[in-house]
Amino acid sequence: MKGIWPILALTIVAVISGAVLSWIWDKTNPIITRMDREKEEIARRMLVVPEDIDLSMIPSGVYSWPNLGVKDRNGFESFKGKEGVQEYLLIWIDDLKKVHVKYNVPKDKAKFIEKAVEAINKSMKITPQICGDWDVYQLFKKAISSTVNFKKVLVLADGTKIEASKDGFIGKDGQKYVVKGDKVFCNGKEVKGKVYYIAYLGGKRVAAVFKVEPVGYSSKLPTLVAATFDGTVLGIKILSQSETPGLGARCVEIKEGEHEPWFQKQFSGLKVDEIYLTEKDEKPGKIHQITASTITSRAVTKGVREGVQEFLKMFGKEG
Amino acid sequence: MRFFRIIWDGITKENQVFKAALGLCPTLAVSTSVENAIGMGVAATLVLIGSNFVVSLIRNWVPKQVRIPIFIVVIATFVTAVDLTMHAYFPALHEKLGIFVPLIVVNCIILGRAEAFASKNNPFYSIADGIGIGIGFMLGLMLLATFREVLGAGTFLGKSLGIKEPALIMILPPGAFLTIGFLMAFFNWAGGDK
Numbered sequence: 001m002k003g004i005w006p007i008l009a010l011t012i013v014a015v016i017s018g019a020v021l022s023w024i025w026d027k028t029n030p031i032i033t034r035m036d037r038e039k040e041e042i043a044r045r046m047l048v049v050p051e052d053i054d055l056s057m058i059p060s061g062v063y064s065w066p067n068l069g070v071k072d073r074n075g076f077e078s079f080k081g082k083e084g085v086q087e088y089l090l091i092w093i094d095d096l097k098k099v100h101v102k103y104n105v106p107k108d109k110a111k112f113i114e115k116a117v118e119a120i121n122k123s124m125k126i127t128p129q130i131c132g133d134w135d136v137y138q139l140f141k142k143a144i145s146s147t148v149n150f151k152k153v154l155v156l157a158d159g160t161k162i163e164a165s166k167d168g169f170i171g172k173d174g175q176k177y178v179v180k181g182d183k184v185f186c187n188g189k190e191v192k193g194k195v196y197y198i199a200y201l202g203g204k205r206v207a208a209v210f211k212v213e214p215v216g217y218s219s220k221l222p223t224l225v226a227a228t229f230d231g232t233v234l235g236i237k238i239l240s241q242s243e244t245p246g247l248g249a250r251c252v253e254i255k256e257g258e259h260e261p262w263f264q265k266q267f268s269g270l271k272v273d274e275i276y277l278t279e280k281d282e283k284p285g286k287i288h289q290i291t292a293s294t295i296t297s298r299a300v301t302k303g304v305r306e307g308v309q310e311f312l313k314m315f316g317k318e319g
Numbered sequence: 320m321r322f323f324r325i326i327w328d329g330i331t332k333e334n335q336v337f338k339a340a341l342g343l344c345p346t347l348a349v350s351t352s353v354e355n356a357i358g359m360g361v362a363a364t365l366v367l368i369g370s371n372f373v374v375s376l377i378r379n380w381v382p383k384q385v386r387i388p389i390f391i392v393v394i395a396t397f398v399t400a401v402d403l404t405m406h407a408y409f410p411a412l413h414e415k416l417g418i419f420v421p422l423i424v425v426n427c428i429i430l431g432r433a434e435a436f437a438s439k440n441n442p443f444y445s446i447a448d449g450i451g452i453g454i455g456f457m458l459g460l461m462l463l464a465t466f467r468e469v470l471g472a473g474t475f476l477g478k479s480l481g482i483k484e485p486a487l488i489m490i491l492p493p494g495a496f497l498t499i500g501f502l503m504a505f506f507n508w509a510g511g512d513k
Contacts, residue, residue, distance in 0.1 A: 005382055006382040006384045006385040007385075009380070009381060009382050009385060009389065010385045010388055010389055010392075013377075013389045013392050013393065014392055017392050017393070017395075017396035020396060020400065021396055021399055021400065021403075024399075024400050024403050024404065025403060027407070028403040028404060028406065028407035028408075029403075029407075031407040031408075032403075032406050032407050035407075035410060242417070242418045242421075244348070245348070245349050245351060245352070245355045245418055245419075246349070246351025246352050246355060246490055247351070247490075249418065256477055256478060256479065291487065292487065292490070292491060
């Protein structure tokens with residue numbers, strides 16, 4: 001009995017730990033997955049909306065952040081808050097492209113909104129300067145981004161494109177493709193394929209958003225890339241990373257006085273053949289690398305470049 | 320009171336970074352900026368308090384032969400639980416500290432305190448030890464990070480100090496070894512150790 005006790009004790013501790021952890025996992029995992037999905041969805045929309053929002057591009061209608069379910073003018077005029085939603089911005093763009101708002105935001109932001117609406121109606125544009133405050137600008141941008149519509153297209157390795165229908169991705173031969181996370185399955189078998197989100201703004205096809213997943217120094221770097229059909233990058237967003245703090249992790253660093261990560265911002269507006277590092281790369285490009293983090297910088301740059309190349313190969317003829 | 324005495328000792332006499340030279344791997348890795356140092360310090364302190372408490376509770380019941388594996392299981396469970404809970408309920412905090420939490424599993428200070436203190440003392444004093452050692456670790460990290468960030472990046476807590484050409488080597492690994500060498504020498508000299 002004496003010889004068994006240590007083994008037993010270790011087993012008991014391991015079993016208890018396992019039970020505790022799986023209980024915690026059951027509680028937390030749905031929340032974490034949901035948050036990740038929401039974060040990705042918001043990022044996808046925000047990437048497509050240009051930094052300077054031209055109101056003539058935006059169809060008249062009612063937009064809100066977060067989604068308040070208000071569809072038309074009557075809904076806007078009778079709106080008096082929604083249960084459970086404390087902070088919101090509701091925008092109604094009328095047929096003359098005049099902007100009306102209803103909002104509930106922290107006091108120090110409210111004064112900016114009133115001023116911003118006046119300025120927006122004068123210049124017909126929404127920009128960070130016109131809004132005067134970054135958070136307010138972000139609120140406007142988030143609300144406007146609800147106007148972006150996505151059509152999901154699954155592209156298989158051989159170039160076959162399958163548009164998503166109500167029942168999911170159904171191929172020509174009636175095969176059903178199931179997308180789970182970043183993997184695509186057909187009849188239970190994994191097949192190579194990638195989902196592209198084709199973005200429509202005001203009924204016009206403006207860009208595509210897709211995910212690339214380069215491997216950095218110590219972690220995967222899932223990154224959303226938005227590109228127009230002529231191959232110009234609109235923007236990228238690194239969704240998660242666990243690179244070395246102080247070095248590679250600076251790929252998401254926001255400098256003092258700025259609002260967006262400087263490394264990722266460099267990609268905006270570049271063409272495929274410009275997406276190289278300025279130094280130590282196959283070709284001189286336009287991306288300044290993160291000091292002492294060549295591997296991370298190169299991984300992201302290469303991942304984005306190859307993603308855009310593949311996207312152009314698949315969709316280039318349509319553009 | 321002994322409770323506070325233990326906390327004070329944890330910060331000074333038993334300082335794990337400068338006196339015991341334990342936990343150097345995370346110390347050197349994350350002391351590139353003061354913000355990281357605070358993050359790692361807070362996360363490690365929380366885990367230390369928790370694991371010290373649990374280990375102390377089960378101390379009389381754990382067979383000698385398998386105490387190390389059991390302590391490791393307890394610590395790993397604790398770290399994973401903290402990580403998951405923080406991710407789900409405090410996402411903003413997790414975004415900042417997230418990278419440090421998994422590092423704590425392999426932090427030998429936690430196992431060291433479980434073995435050296437918590438397995439021999441009652442839960443009340445073990446919590447005191449967790450607080451003291453945790454704060455001592457955090458202060459050590461911050462001191463190291465202050466030198467490295469100011470000299471290596473020319474900033475403090477992310478704010479520019481207007482240094483034109485910072486010595487990059489200070490935020491690279493050699494800078495870490497240099498800094499800790501000098502600091503350790505200083506503390507041993509100041510503390511009167513032979």
